[in-house]
Amino acid sequence: EAGVAQSPRYKIIEKRQSVAFWCNPISGHATLYWYQQILGQGPKLLIQFQNNGVVDDSQLPKDRFSAERLKGVDSTLKIQPAKLEDSAVYLCASSGGRPATDTQYFGPGTRLTVL
Amino acid sequence: AQSVAQPEDQVNVAEGNPLTVKCTYSVSGNPYLFWYVQYPNRGLQFLLKYITGDNLVKGSYGFEAEFNKSQTSFHLKKPSALVSDSALYFCAVRPLGGYQKVTFGTGTKLQVIP
Numbered sequence: 001e002a003g004v005a006q007s008p009r010y011k012i013i014e015k016r017q018s019v020a021f022w023c024n025p026i027s028g029h030a031t032l033y034w035y036q037q038i039l040g041q042g043p044k045l046l047i048q049f050q051n052n053g054v055v056d057d058s059q060l061p062k063d064r065f066s067a068e069r070l071k072g073v074d075s076t077l078k079i080q081p082a083k084l085e086d087s088a089v090y091l092c093a094s095s096g097g098r099p100a101t102d103t104q105y106f107g108p109g110t111r112l113t114v115l
Numbered sequence: 116a117q118s119v120a121q122p123e124d125q126v127n128v129a130e131g132n133p134l135t136v137k138c139t140y141s142v143s144g145n146p147y148l149f150w151y152v153q154y155p156n157r158g159l160q161f162l163l164k165y166i167t168g169d170n171l172v173k174g175s176y177g178f179e180a181e182f183n184k185s186q187t188s189f190h191l192k193k194p195s196a197l198v199s200d201s202a203l204y205f206c207a208v209r210p211l212g213g214y215q216k217v218t219f220g221t222g223t224k225l226q227v228i229p
Contacts, residue, residue, distance in 0.1 A: 106160070
């Protein structure tokens, strides 16, 4: 079974520029998560989708971050404009069962550097 | 609000020795508990989870964890460490019941010395 795919793997941008990340979850997984992992910290949930609906986006900085999941499959996370503190690894994960107990499968992440 | 504490930033252990990576949690009600491992430049990989039932949970690669409700702990253990176990380990928790997000600890770097 193919895993969670993410692209790009690395991205370097200047502050105030825009950037977008793409995620393709495991086939059939209804739940998709975007996490931000700052160096030295654990992953922090930014947004969770159930199919194409948002379940939790309480920690998403909505003034600059946006995410969508069209047709309940692929998802994109966008940052506009980027700040220095957005430098982090952005992880996408998916799960196939009941969200409260099911295992999350993570992609390799996108490492963002904002200069 | 729920939280996870991993009190050790790094754990060093000799190859062949038993290893323990500590985790304590705080949550309202009963918890779901998870351990994930992260290798360099990779995403997190699931190791094991406690949902209910037996307090000793067995997972991938010979790892196990013991749920202790009175001490609110969920320590990760392995009887004999391998050099290939060297990685970053994350404990995570979410409350039982309804939708709640997963909260991860800050991670513990495990270094197995040959």
